[in-house]
Amino acid sequence: MSHGADSLKSILFALFANAAIAVAKLVAAIITGSGAMMAESIHSFADAGNQSLLILGLKLAKSPPSEDYPLGYGKAIYFWSFIVAIILFSLGGMFSLYEGWHKLGHPEPLSSPLIAIGVLVFAIVAEGISMWGCLREVNKVRRGRSYWRWFRESRQSELLVVFGEDLAALAGLVFALCAITLTLVTGNPVYDAAGTMVIGTLLLIIAILIGNEVRALLIGQSADPVVQDEMKAWLKQRPEIQHTFRLVTMQMGADIMVAIKAQMKETGTEIGMIEAINSVEAEFKKQFPGVTWLFFEPDNAD
CATH class of the missing domain: 3.30.70.1350 (Cation efflux protein, cytoplasmic domain)
Incomplete structure (x- = not known):
């Protein structure tokens, strides 16, 4: 990839991690009835689909120039990155907010919460490995800048998306673990619903930040x-x-x-x-x- 960072390697790390995590979360959500776990499951399935779209975007971006596109198809990766941001906003953030609001209005006790906690711990470890793979590539091109400054100045939309998704996933997992643990200790399912809404809000913020950066690239930004x-x-x-x-x-x-x-x-x-x-x-x-x-x-x- 350009700029010394292997974006494809970061995407593959995230894809394999999210596919495994999504299945584990879905099984736990069905068993426990946890809204936070269901929100996290949808989030992980959306992330796995997003990484597949980024791989497609990278492949299309390598298409040779044509008469209609004399400067090539390099910006195709920006289009697919923007689609990913929309999916993260809708399927991830909006669904989680809806699920949390529904659970607040119709609270249900959790069954087998220890299963959910075990799955979340596994997911945190797997997502941590994915984040490590992403940070390893980011650090190759960060050049001493803070992560926030790199995020604002980077021109690798696919790496921005993976970084944002992994960050949101790790934070979301921690919130879900706290919500389910509080629900287990207090017996009050409101904590699970509140955790679901916090996760949704987090995903919306990350999606908006990613979408704003990719929007600038689509319009036409200069080099780093x-x-x-x-x-x-x-x-x-x-x-x-x-x-x-x-x-x-x-x-x-x-x-x-x-x-x-x-x-x-x-x-x-x-x-x-x-x-x-x-x-x-x-x-x-x-x-x-x-x-x-x-x-x-x-x-x-x-």
């Missing part, structure tokens, strides 16, 4: 700010360039489109300037392998 700074510094030290007037970038999935407007140093001949530009372009692509399209405009003023 850290990468842009590296590009500017690289151009500044090139002996062929007198001054860089403008650097415009656009992230296209795993690929980057770059347009440069610069004043070249005098070479004495037109051929010499062309050779200098060709040299800069070739070295630029070596330095930044994610750059697929590079447009260079020599000029003496902006």
Whole structure:
């Protein structure tokens, strides 16, 4: 994947973990009648489906350019990431809120709550492994930034989605465990219903945050700010360039489109300037392998 992080590996970690967790949660929800457990089960099934959509998006994004899509299909991954955010919002967040509201109005005692607790502990361990796999890839591209800043600046929508889903899943599992434990200790099923609604609210917040970041990528964001700074510094030290007037970038999935407007140093001949530009372009692509399209405009003023 681009930027040094293997997004597919993170997605596969999450897919296998969520598939196993979803089945375990569903069985526990049916046995215990827990609304929080049912909400968590739907959440995990939705997550497993989401990861399948991300894999599809990554595959479609690699399709070669065509006459209708001369810059390729790289942004396809943004579309599927946005669909995932919608699913997380609707099937995850809204269903959990509905389930919690229903349980508040019609509270039912839990049966075999210890089974639910055991499944939740297993799920926390499995989801923790998935989160570890995701963080390992995130740390390859975070470059010293906080996780929040990386989340706001990253251009890898698929990695953003997996990170957000795993974070929401871990937090949701902890809330569900607390809710069921309180219900077991007090005998009051209201705690289970309240936990379900907290999980729903958490999922809605995460889905909105992910959707907002992917929306920006769909509209057309520049490359990662850290990468842009590296590009500017690289151009500044090139002996062929007198001054860089403008650097415009656009992230296209795993690929980057770059347009440069610069004043070249005098070479004495037109051929010499062309050779200098060709040299800069070739070295630029070596330095930044994610750059697929590079447009260079020599000029003496902006």
